Amino acid sequence: MSIKKALLQAYRIAVLIMIAWLIRAHHDRMRVQGDWPVTVSEVKTFLPEAYRLKVDPGPRGGLKVLDSTGNQIGYAIRTMPNSKSITGYSGPSDVLMVFNADDKACGVAIRHSYDTPSHVEDVSSDYLFMESWNGKSWEEIAAIKDLHQAGIYGVSGATRTSEAVGESLSYRLASTQGEIQDDWQLRISWRDFALMIFLIFGCLFAFWKNPSFQRRRWIFSLVTILGLGLWMGDLLAQSLLIGWIKGGVPWKTLPGIVIFATASFLLPWASGQPVYCQFICPHGNLQRWAMKLLPARWKRPMPDSVKWAAQWIAPLLLLIVLITVFLHLEIDLTGIEPFDAYLLKGAGIATISVAVIGLLVSLYYPMFYCKYACPTGWLLGFIRKRAGKDHFSARDWIGIVLLMIACGLYWMPAEWILG
Amino acid sequence: MKSTLRFIALIPVLVGVAMILVPSIREKRLELRVRSTLLTVQEALQRLHVADEEYPRKRLSGHDLVKLLVDRKFLDPTLLNPWTGKSYLSDASQDCLLYHSDQEGEIYNLSVVSPKSKRVLFQLDSTEHQSLEEENESF
Numbered sequence: 188m189s190i191k192k193a194l195l196q197a198y199r200i201a202v203l204i205m206i207a208w209l210i211r212a213h214h215d216r217m218r219v220q221g222d223w224p225v226t227v228s229e230v231k232t233f234l235p236e237a238y239r240l241k242v243d244p245g246p247r248g249g250l251k252v253l254d255s256t257g258n259q260i261g262y263a264i265r266t267m268p269n270s271k272s273i274t275g276y277s278g279p280s281d282v283l284m285v286f287n288a289d290d291k292a293c294g295v296a297i298r299h300s301y302d303t304p305s306h307v308e309d310v311s312s313d314y315l316f317m318e319s320w321n322g323k324s325w326e327e328i329a330a331i332k333d334l335h336q337a338g339i340y341g342v343s344g345a346t347r348t349s350e351a352v353g354e355s356l357s358y359r360l361a362s363t364q365g366e367i368q369d370d371w372q373l374r375i376s377w378r379d380f381a382l383m384i385f386l387i388f389g390c391l392f393a394f395w396k397n398p399s400f401q402r403r404r405w406i407f408s409l410v411t412i413l414g415l416g417l418w419m420g421d422l423l424a425q426s427l428l429i430g431w432i433k434g435g436v437p438w439k440t441l442p443g444i445v446i447f448a449t450a451s452f453l454l455p456w457a458s459g460q461p462v463y464c465q466f467i468c469p470h471g472n473l474q475r476w477a478m479k480l481l482p483a484r485w486k487r488p489m490p491d492s493v494k495w496a497a498q499w500i501a502p503l504l505l506l507i508v509l510i511t512v513f514l515h516l517e518i519d520l521t522g523i524e525p526f527d528a529y530l531l532k533g534a535g536i537a538t539i540s541v542a543v544i545g546l547l548v549s550l551y552y553p554m555f556y557c558k559y560a561c562p563t564g565w566l567l568g569f570i571r572k573r574a575g576k577d578h579f580s581a582r583d584w585i586g587i588v589l590l591m592i593a594c595g596l597y598w599m600p601a602e603w604i605l606g
Numbered sequence: 607m608k609s610t611l612r613f614i615a616l617i618p619v620l621v622g623v624a625m626i627l628v629p630s631i632r633e634k635r636l637e638l639r640v641r642s643t644l645l646t647v648q649e650a651l652q653r654l655h656v657a658d659e660e661y662p663r664k665r666l667s668g669h670d671l672v673k674l675l676v677d678r679k680f681l682d683p684t685l686l687n688p689w690t691g692k693s694y695l696s697d698a699s700q701d702c703l704l705y706h707s708d709q710e711g712e713i714y715n716l717s718v719v720s721p722k723s724k725r726v727l728f729q730l731d732s733t734e735h736q737s738l739e740e741e742n743e744s745f
Binding site: 272605 | 620630635732
């Protein structure tokens with residue numbers, strides 16, 4: 188491979204990895220910060236040198252407090268939503284706790300409360316109470332089961348509110364106190380073996396051009412439609428990929444589909460062969476069968492202008508995916524692709540419509556959905572190694588634009604769009 | 607001519623994308639405004655409860671509740687109706703906020719109900735729904 192080709196391939200996979208990283212980082216930030224993110228100014232009250240907050244996606248689920256040189260000088264957590272069921276007089280409170288560099292509490296503040304406002308004000312202004320945790324470690328606070336025993340006494344006239352504040356803190360810290368049980372045991376089921384068989388045969392049909400073997404490809408395509416599609420329902424889809432990016436790749440519980448998906452991306456990237464799209468994807472194979480249904484003379488040539496416009500469908504669907512993910516819109520990502528239709532029972536109207544319309548259109552314009560409207564296929568095509576001369580094409584420009592949009596959505600406050 | 611044809615062919619695609627995105631963005635914006643209004647009204651209601659030692663014992667629409675809270679000076683009169691964008695005091699045309707209490711005025715319930723399906727979209731009350739926070743996924 189020439190250097191130029193290698194750089195282009197590196198660029199293409201890097202774009203996908205960066206977009207995935209942005210989605211993951213945004214998800215972690217939302218998971219930790221929620222709808223009311225802790226701000227530096229709140230933390231500065233207790234740590235004046237605080238300059239930046241960095242989301243900690245680890246078990247503590249808080250924020251690392253960094254100074255201007257990037258050194259961690261503390262840690263901050265909020266009690267909501269973990270402690271939302273701990274109510275004071277009439278509602279729960281969202282409490283901020285800040286730890287210093289020695290991992291000792293150095294400040295507590297009530298950020299927002301659903302409790303009686305006057306009680307909340309009484310508690311907030313009782314410095315003796317609010318400083319009761321100062322100097323205590325995370326573990327010590329998490330271990331507090333009885334506030335009185337720990338020497339923390341409620342605020343007179345707002346006892347329940349203040350006790351709820353104390354309990355919220357202990358509960359929040361204790362809820363992440365336990366070590367996450369890392370289950371190293373791989374769970375392998377028949378589905379994993381079945382997916383490997385599909386992958387192996389897909390690779391065989393892609394790379395082994397033996398004529399007698401290739402003549403049996405129609406059998407494999409039927410098996411993918413019936414087996415992989417209708418029976419197992421294991422198709423690559425945006426909803427699957429986004430779920431993995433946000434929630435983690437389930438390689439221990441579903442190793443088969445993880446290997447299957449990884450190979451589907453790496454094979455075209457490394458070899459140029461669209462193994463998944465061309466040989467394995469049930470919907471692609473179904474469209475190939477649909478192509479054969481109508482006589483060739485019925486097929487219409489697509490006007491150039493329509494072809495040009497149709498090329499934008501998949502990238503615009505990817506744009507919808509990005510906007511949905513970053514703005515937390517109520518758009519079901521399974522509905523923008525036809526793959527969930529293979530689940531039959533659980534399929535929604537949108538996904539069935541996309542499947543049926545895509546197939547009907549492909550009767551007259553062969554492989555229409557695969558060529559123009561499949562966002563997952565677009566991604567696989569984006570990273571696919573090109574045969575012959577390769578250059579920075581329109582598709583690569585679209586990749587950059589999608590990356591820039593992801594960056595913009597990541598850095599831009601959602602209020603600018605949502606108000 | 608070629609670019610004109612291309613642009614014309616692109617219009618349905620763009621319209622399709624807009625039909626997917628625009629309603630969802632509008633819905634999200636409304637959701638954020640409704641949450642903010644609900645929290646503001648809830649806080650004012652709590653202050654009223656402290657003053658009167660009970661919650662209002664009648665069923666009230668959002669507009670009537672806001673009027674009551676504004677009259678008692680627990681709420682800013684400039685509060686906007688999140689569904690219309692106009693002042694909540696002057697505009698009762700679209701109001702999906704409902705309030706009720708028990709006979710003793712000891713508990714409150716604020717609900718936002720979908721105008722079409724009558725499904726409860728948001729709820730704040732003294733018992734089961736004491737916050738609008740959503741559960742985090744486990745760390």
